[in-house]
Amino acid sequence: xxxxxxxxxxxxxxxxxxxxxxxxxxxxxxxxxxxxxxxxxxxxxxxxxxxxxxxxxxxxxxxxxxxxxxxxxxxxxxxxxxxxxxxxxxxxxxxxxxxxxxxxxxxxxxxxxxxxxxxxxxxxxxxxxxxxxxxxxxxxxxxxxxxxxxxxxxxxxxxxxx
Amino acid sequence: xxxxxxxxxxxxxxxxxxxxxxxxxxxxxxxxxxxxxxxxxxxxxxxxxxxxxxxxxxxxxxxxxxxxxxxxxxxxxxxxxxxxxxxxxxxxxxxxxxxxxxxxxxxxxxxxxxxxxxxxxxxxxxxxxxxxxxxxxxxxxxxxxxxxxxxxxxxxxxxxxxxxxxxxxxxxxxxxxxxxxxxxxxxxxxxxxxxxxxxxxxxxxxxxxxxxxxxxxxxxxxxxxxxxxxxxxxxxxxxxxxxxxxxxxxxxxxxxxxxxxxxxxxxxxxxxxxxxxxxxxxxxxxxxxxxxxxxxxxxxxxxxxxxxxxxxxxxxxxxxxxxxxxxxxxxxxxxxxxxxxxxxxxx
Numbered sequence: 001x002x003x004x005x006x007x008x009x010x011x012x013x014x015x016x017x018x019x020x021x022x023x024x025x026x027x028x029x030x031x032x033x034x035x036x037x038x039x040x041x042x043x044x045x046x047x048x049x050x051x052x053x054x055x056x057x058x059x060x061x062x063x064x065x066x067x068x069x070x071x072x073x074x075x076x077x078x079x080x081x082x083x084x085x086x087x088x089x090x091x092x093x094x095x096x097x098x099x100x101x102x103x104x105x106x107x108x109x110x111x112x113x114x115x116x117x118x119x120x121x122x123x124x125x126x127x128x129x130x131x132x133x134x135x136x137x138x139x140x141x142x143x144x145x146x147x148x149x150x151x152x153x154x155x156x157x158x159x160x161x162x
Numbered sequence: 163x164x165x166x167x168x169x170x171x172x173x174x175x176x177x178x179x180x181x182x183x184x185x186x187x188x189x190x191x192x193x194x195x196x197x198x199x200x201x202x203x204x205x206x207x208x209x210x211x212x213x214x215x216x217x218x219x220x221x222x223x224x225x226x227x228x229x230x231x232x233x234x235x236x237x238x239x240x241x242x243x244x245x246x247x248x249x250x251x252x253x254x255x256x257x258x259x260x261x262x263x264x265x266x267x268x269x270x271x272x273x274x275x276x277x278x279x280x281x282x283x284x285x286x287x288x289x290x291x292x293x294x295x296x297x298x299x300x301x302x303x304x305x306x307x308x309x310x311x312x313x314x315x316x317x318x319x320x321x322x323x324x325x326x327x328x329x330x331x332x333x334x335x336x337x338x339x340x341x342x343x344x345x346x347x348x349x350x351x352x353x354x355x356x357x358x359x360x361x362x363x364x365x366x367x368x369x370x371x372x373x374x375x376x377x378x379x380x381x382x383x384x385x386x387x388x389x390x391x392x393x394x395x396x397x398x399x400x401x402x403x404x405x406x407x408x409x410x411x412x413x414x415x416x417x418x419x420x421x422x423x424x425x426x427x428x429x430x431x432x433x434x435x436x437x438x439x440x441x442x443x444x445x446x447x448x449x450x451x452x453x454x455x456x457x458x459x460x461x462x463x464x465x466x467x468x469x470x471x472x473x474x475x476x477x478x479x480x481x482x483x484x485x486x487x488x489x490x491x492x493x494x495x496x497x498x499x500x501x502x503x504x505x506x507x508x509x
Contacts, residue, residue, distance in 0.1 A: 018329075020336045066294060069287040079422070084268045084339060087290060088332045091264060094297070095328030102322055110322055111305065118298035119204055121291050125211050 001028075002036035005046075009036075009053045016054075016100050021092050025061070031134055032057060038142065042149050051104040055097055056141045059113055060134060062093035063120055067130050109144055116140035180503045184496050186229045194252045195219045198303045199296075211292055214280065218259055221275045227254040227367045233500065234371025234385050236493035243375045249304040250374040253324055254367050256300030261331065263293035268335075269422070301325055320373050327366055334358030342423035345433055345443055352430055353394070360400075361393025381488070388484045388497060395477035396504045401426035402470050405462040417458030423447060427473065431466035438464060478505050 006028075013025040035056055039049045068086050094117065101110050116137045123133040181188050199205065199215045228251035232240070235247040265271075266279040267286050273279055281289035305321050337355050341347050347355075368389040372382035404419050405428050419426045425433075432438045441457055461467070481501050488494040 018333055018336075020333055020340075022336075066290050067287075069290050072286055079268065079270050081339065083286065084335075087264050087268055088335050088339075090290070090294070091261075092329045092332035092336075094294070095326055095330070095332065098322040098326040099329070102319070107318065107322075110318070111302075114298050114301050114325075118202075118295060118302055121295035121298065122204055122206075122211070125288065125291050125295065126206060126209070 001033040002040050005036045005039065005049055005053060006032065008050045009057060012050055013054050013057065016096060018092075021089065023061070023089050023093065025057070027057070027061060027064070029060070031131075031138055032060065035138060035141065039145065042145055044145070044149055044152065048106070048148075051101075051106050052109065052141065052145060054104075055101050055106060055109055055113060056137065058093050058097045058100065059117055059137055062090045062097075063117070063124075063134060063137070064130070065093060066090035067124065108148070109141075112140045112144050113137070180500070181225065181229060183499050183503070184229060184233060186225070186232055188225055190248070191225055191228050191251060191255065192219060194248055195255060198252060198256060198300055201303065202299055211295060214284065214292055215296060218263075218280065221277055223255075223259070223275065225255060227258045227363065228252065230254075230364060230367035230389065230500075231371035231374070233493070233496055234368040234373075234377075234382075235375035236496060237372050237381050237385060237488070237491060238375025238377030240371075240375040246374045247371060250320060250324070250370050253300050253304040253321060254363075254370065256296050257324060257327065258363070260293035260296040260300075261328070263289055263296075297325070297328070320370050324366070324370060327363060330358060330362055334362075338424060341425065343425075343447060344423075345425055345429075347425050347430065349430060352425070352427060356394060356397045357390070360397040361390045364393035364396065365389030384484065384487060388481055391477050391481040391484060392501055392504060395474050395481060395501075398427055398470060398474040398477065399505050402428060402467060402474065404428075405458060406467060416462070417454060420445070420458060420461075421454055427470045428461050428466045431469045432461045432464055435464055435466065438466075474505065 010025050017023055017025065032053075036053060039053060042049070065086055069083070072080070072083055072086070097113065098110060101107060101113075116139075119136050120133040123136065124130070180186075196216060196219055199212050202212075205212055231251040231254050232247060235243065235250075240247055262274065263280050266274055267281045267289060271279045272282060279289075280292065283289075284292070301321060301324075305318060334355055334357075337351075337358065341351065341355070365386045366389070369382050369386040372385045377385075401419065404426065405417055407416065409416055420429055429442065433442055438457075438460055441460070445453065445457060478501065482498075485494060485497045485501070488497070
C-alpha cells in the first residue's frame, strides 16, 4: 500500500465531507491498497493522484454502504435509524463526488465514474458479488489515469489540480 | 380557445391541470423517461430492473421538477435548446423518482401513489440499488454525447450540479434525523431544514432550465431566488395541509409529520401556546394513536395555523415581488400560474 497517498487522500476527503454526515472515510481494503500502489507507477502530479484516489474511494464507500442493506431485514412498517443512515450515507457519498471532482480539477473523471457506478448497480442487481462489481470501478479508474497520462504526453489540457 | 380555457380555470369554472395551463408536454417527458432505461446498452435484454423502472414511470406523478426545468427554459432560448432542456428535465425527474424510492425505504412506507412501494415489491436492498441505477443511468443518458458535437462544458456543469444536489438534500435529511422528536428546534432551524429539503430542488430546477436554454446569468440567478421563495411557500403550505386536510384527502392520517417526530411550522407555533405546549411535549414515539389524533386536531384548531399561513403568505409575496422583475418577459405569467398552483391559498 502507498501509505502516504492513502493517508493524504483520507485527510483530503475528511475536509470535504460535512461533519453533519458523520461518515468515517477510513476504510482500508485490498482494492484501495491496490489502486494506491498502481497510481504510484504513473507519471502525473502527486496531488492529482490524491484526488483521483479520493474520487475512487468516495464511490467505493458509496457502493459498500448501500450494499450493507443486503443484510437488513424489513422493519415491518417501523422506521429504522440504521437503515435511514445507511441510505443517506450512500446517497451523500455519491452526490459529493461531483462537486469534489469539479473543484479539484478532475471534471473529466465524472463521466467514467458515473458509468462505472451504473454498471456496478447492474452487476449487483443481477447477482454479481461485491468484489466482482467493484472491479469495474477499478478498471474504469485505471483507464482514466492512462488516458490522462497519454493526454498530458501529447500536450493536451492537463486539468491540473489547483 | 386555449386562453378561454385558462381563464375559466383561473376563475374556477373548469379545473385545469398545471401541465395543461403551462403547456408542458407530459407525454413527451414520459417517453423520454422510458428511453433512459430502454436505451441503456449495458442493461441485459430481459431484466426485471428495467420492468420495475418502467412501472415507476407508468405509475405517474405530477412531474413538477421537469415542469420547472422547462419553465426555466422559457427565460432563455428554449426553442434552440429543446433537446438539452428535455434531457435536463428528465434528469431532474429521475433524481426525484429515485429519491422517492429511498425516502419510502427510510419512512418504511407501504404504498406510493396507491401501489406498493418499490421496496415492498422487491426488498430494501434491491429497491435501493434500483434507485442508484436510476440516478447514474439518468446522468449518463442526459450527458450522452451528440454524435457530431462534443458536449458543452456548461451542460456538463448543469448536470453535475444536479447530481451534487443529492448531497445537499442529504444534509437536510441528516438534520431532520438529528432533530426528530426534538421539540425545541427554532424557527431558524426549521426554515433552514425546509430550504435544504424542498426549496433547494425547486430553485435548482428552475435555474437549471434557464441555464440549459442559455439564459442570461442574471435571469438564471433571479429564477433561483424565485424558486427558493416559492419552494419555501410550497413546503410551508404542505406542512399546514398535513394538519388541516382530512385523512381522506391526504390518503393517510393527518399529522404524519408529528407522528414521525418531524416538528414542522404548525407544531413549532403551537409549542408557543401555553394551552398546548405541555401536551405536545408529553408526546413520545410510542404514544397512542388517540393521543396523537387529539394533539393534531388541537393544533389544527389553534392560532398556530393562521400564523403559519401568514408566514406562507410572506414567502408568496416575496415570490410575487421577484416575479415582477421579469415583467417584460413573455413567460412571466407562467411563473404566476405556478405560484398559484403550488400554494393554493385555500388553507
